[in-house]
Amino acid sequence: MAKAILYDTTKCTACRACQVACKGWNELPAEVTTNRGTYENPADLSPTTWLKMKFREIEPGGKVRWLFTRRSCMHCTDAGCVKVCPSKALYHHELGFVAYNKDLCTGCGYCIEACPFDVPRSDRNLLTGIAKMDKCTLCTTPGLDRIAEGWEPACVKTCPTNALQYDDRDKLVAEGRKRVDSLRDAGWANANLYGENELGGLHVMYVLDDHPSVYELPVNPQISAATVAWQDAIQPLGWAVGGLTVLGLGLNYMVARANINREKEKKDVAGS
Amino acid sequence: MELSRRDFLKASGAAGIGGVFLFGTLDPTAALAGVPRFLPLKNKVKETTTICCYCAVGCGAIVTTYEDETLKIEGDPDHPINEGSLCSKGLAMSQVHQVDGKPNPLRLTRPLYRAPGGTAWQEMDWGTAIETIAQRVKATRDATFDEANSRTEAVASLGGGELDNEECYLLSKMDRALGMVYLEHCARI
């Protein structure tokens, strides 16, 4: 049974308890930040910030709205990161979301480039290339695995308004659709459940009262053409070519040796 | 071109005969090189209930201490007001004691004294600090005491909405016994 997080933006007060809960449970240190003229901080996700809230002010029809969005791993079913991860440090947890075994990470950064939501981060030594990726593991980091204990993720547990819920994905899809219906009834014509179908179904879904673009979410997230071309065409081709080459060379060796030995024998016979 | 993960496995399995030849299996979900995907949580020493020290919602929290002397704080799920939730401040309460597994370096750990006109702190032991403070209180009180009204207007007390009830009570009791009338705390401001 797949599990998921449902994030209801209409209930979120952006208290950012989730941000601190994430750092607290996962033992992540604080970053040094500055005020950039906004409440939003840290400026971006990072190896020590796996979850951050985004703040956006808009003024449709002269009425101010202050929108809050969660920025963290969306735990895709068709996950670009899992697709490209060469050491399979990133993998699909049996409950559906994208778990991560940091010990296996080689620091290649392919996941960072492949993520349609721009989520994984690493601190990379540009010269040596030494790096480790980090991202939200939905609290399944080995040694800090809340899910294995049967608990909900730290961010969900702490959410004051239950804007975050953790449950069976099917139940949350139903719940999310219900919320969307009630929002539509209340006049939010563009209300939608983001993540229900995107990328094979996300394991973090958003109840939005407006179009995803208003919340600065990718409207139709896709695994990039480069990932597909690379992983689904070139990599298998590489195996095929490599494999055939080895086979061919082996074959050649056996055939050629036999032939040449025969030639030699002929010569020897002729010469004797 | 959109291939599902399963298709990809099929495709690579089919195309990569050579790979199979070389490395046995291509199934990337096969057990990997013995790196554990699951480790148990750290050993707990105890769980202690507390009430958040910030605003007056009165949320319950649980302080969990571990064998490695670290601690974590989370909302108390049994508490009827917060039902396990805490806000950013409440959760950060653990850092009052400990930051990144070490004692918060900004906490006061011993009494300090600054002499008149002094430009630096000096460390002081508790005995000296208490003795000196008691003497200062008595000297100021005695010099300014209005016996008719049983008060001194020269010694003042501030605090404390951050103290426990029992501490507030004791402070109220001692302040009044000393005749203080300038007696306030943050409820007024």
Add this chain to the structure above:
Amino acid sequence: MSQEVEKYSKPTRILHWVHLVSFCILFLTGLVLFIPQLGFLAQDSVTRVIHRIGAVVFIIAPLIYIPMNWQATKRGIKEAFSWGASDIGWLKAAPRYYFSGDEKDMPPQGSMNTGQRLWWLIVLVSGAIFTITGLIMWFAKTSAPAAVLQWMVFIHDVAFILAGTMLLLHIYLGLFHPLMNEAWKAIYKGNISAEYAKKHHAKWYEEVAKSKEVKS
């Protein structure tokens, strides 16, 4: 004792070996990323560090060689891009030759035969591709757009497959193929027997024989 001719000068041989070793390091440390079962070798970026050391050697070695051996370089590059009708003949005849040793349709070859020149061309082109895409992935990893980096990986990977398989072929022919018994000697010691030269590089041998004294 049969006569010997100098096939490869010492600097050329040093370059070859340095380049080969660095390429093999690059090949193996890159290959790790193809095989999840070997992913643990790449943990903590160990193979990436080795890959980069290999890459430095791979890039620097020819840069040192070129100015010191400008004539040879010029000649080599010229050869890589000089293709003619005999090459087609060679390609047609090669399978038969390499499987059965039947050399009757093989056109006479220069210092490098068609196969060797093909390999040489791939070395030049893929080397350039590896260098360019590799440097971008190295130094622009944190600044270039994700799409650019992804296509760089893609191209690097294509070059890897091409050069990698050809490298296998190259090593195979150099070390194991029953007929190529002196190619190893050529690149290891520098000299080959006149007989071998006549047989495998007839055109070149004629030129050499004409212009230079043949060692006995």
Add this chain to the structure above:
Amino acid sequence: MTNHWIDIRNSDCIMIIGSNAAENHPISFKWVTKAMEKGAKLISVDPRFTRTSSKADIYAPMRSGCDIAFIGGMINYILNDMERNPGNYNMEYVTQYTNAALIINSNFEFDDGLFGEVKDGKYTTDAKNTWKYGDTKTPAADPTLKDPNCVFQLMKKHFSRYDADTVCNITGTPKDTYLQVCQTYTATGQKGKAGTIMYAMGTTQHTYGTQNIRGYAILQLLLANMGVSGGGINALRGTSNVQGSTDMCLLAHILPGYLNVPMESDADLDTYIKRSGKNPDATITPQGLAGDKSSNWWGNSKKYVVSLLKAWYGDSAQTANDFGFHYLPKCDPAKNYTHIGMFEAMGEGKIKGLWCWGQNPAVGGPNSNGEREALGNLDWLVSADIWLNETAEFWNRPGADAASINTEVFVLPAACSYEKEGSISNSGRWAQWRYKAVNPPGVALPDLEIMNLVMLKIKELYQADSSAPGREAVTNLVWNYGDVNADMVAREVNGYDLTTGKLAASFGSLKDDGTTSSGNWLYCNQYTEEDGNKCARRGAVDAHPKEIGLYSNWSWCWPVNRRIIYNRASVNLDGVPWDSEHPVILDYDSEKKWQGDVPDGGWAPINQAKEGEKYLPFIMKPEGIARIWGYGRVDGPLPEVYEPWESPLDRNLMSGTKTNPCAFIGKYRNERSTPSEYPYVGTTYRCTEHWQTGIMTRNLPWLVELMPEMYVEMDEVLAAEKGITAGDKVVVYNARGEVNAVAVVTKRFQPLQVGGKTIHHIGVLNHWGYSGMSTGDSGNILTPHVGDANTTIPEYKTFLCNVRRA
């Protein structure tokens, strides 16, 4: 809070005004959200669009300091609507449970913003007498509400000037939004509907802060929202135990349990009780209402004072010595001993010593530059805290010459909340026990132990000095805690029956003859022989028959575990709850009494009780009914619009009296800013991620990461005029000082149209100071040393300022 946090979920409409609950009490929104899920409307009234506003159904912008105009207009709307559509209101509640029907002194006059004659910043006694009932002991009532001198008609007249156009011209609120607020909130006036007001320091921190709250109280009483589930006026208290510290009365004007402090004129205990007005003689019995008896609970105050004195002076408190009443300090009525008054006196050099227990006035007090300077006049300063705070370090502040500051400073390291044991009282009056999890760092000690050490040493010094003045007040003080712990103090606070030595069961058992003790009568019942320490209870089941969320077996709340106070007003004269879904008390029968919450007095419903025993519901009021006409305040029986001490306008748009005539105006380094030089309205507030003076949050890296620097907020128009863009360093300044900050330029502040002028707000955060990990200028550098007429709470929320790029 009259109600409590969980009860917010039972509300039909929540008006958050003068509070930013989503940011400053984030968990309150758990219950606001639950109410909204069930269809409740949320109204946010604030000069600034906040995280609270972002979740509101209606956001009404309002110029800072205009609550009285805003609420007055709503009252006017209701009073007019009530006459047209009485069926939409609970008129039984209004006439029988409030003083709407009572007849006021016929000499009452209101003229041009004044309720009679003012002399030296005070209404004359004659003026104040005209605010009282026509008959002060047995006032007449007109349940038809038609008598021109009844409270209802006087209010109608007073608030008739508060029409929507006038109000919106003052507040700057768009009129359509304002009318929407009126309609939406007034809908809770229906029987069975409940509206709640959540307020905080946005309401109180004005020179007319008390009258702002009076406005809310009037509104809630007219809408029958007091005493009911989902209603009430709920002061969201900002500090974890500011409720408890207030109950313990660490305040200049009250003793533990809200007993009055003695004054110089109180020659003995009885004189004091008489003057305080908390005595049986003060009972007022309204005539002509269904109820005929007021319990005047404060008439018991002597029992509580004597029990307090027994707790403090033990065997030295005897009938013969007035139970040691003369040991208590007596105040000079001419002096203002409150926070501002304290620093005025300190500025004049009259205060020589100060101890601060977990308080940081160098950041938290108004006019910081002045208060920091005043600290230099002390001979000695003690700061018991868990951090080195700005007050302890005042001599080392930027710009100070340490060598010329002769204050001796003692810093005592204290334990944090989970490094010790004890109880704290939340905003809903729940006293909750918390336990020790870890040891304090180094040699730090809990404040309780520090106090014990200090007081033992002081007692020792007085014991040894037989000629010391006022010696007995110290030496006779009962202080035998040994190795003190919170448990033994909690028992003392609860009190004992001294004849049996057993813990007192509740304040009902306290006596005025010296046979009982109780350190705080309000907390009597928190620790009993049967149940032990009730603050530590963890009964997580809601035992209320209708499960309205009382959780009466979780911890304990004062008074006597009553979760919703004034709950006798939640039922009609027959004892039937107005709201059958969310009854607070219910099912009265003469055997089992009431079910549900602990009732505000267990008497029978008015219509079932005998003549002369028909108890009126508001038991703490001398007249037994709620005062929508509140004559006990120093600045008038009704709220009236005044401008803040520093106003952007040149006159009061409502009357010729510009500011509250009774406000306290400080003199010490308290420069006044003028609108010509400082045209913008400054207001201070908090953010979610920091807290109070910031010393408890600016030292925590996770919170500093979220809000790293001092910032100010302003609208886009003002920012454009000043050439400021988001993230710029700016200086906000006025006559008292200047503050460096980062500019947050936002749509969430909008210029408001007021009296033909465009008003810009500048929002100033109040969390920063020069000590600790994240440092910056304190917002209070800009705030004035002026205070509310009744409480002297500083006017932090409205002042004038200007801004420029740094």
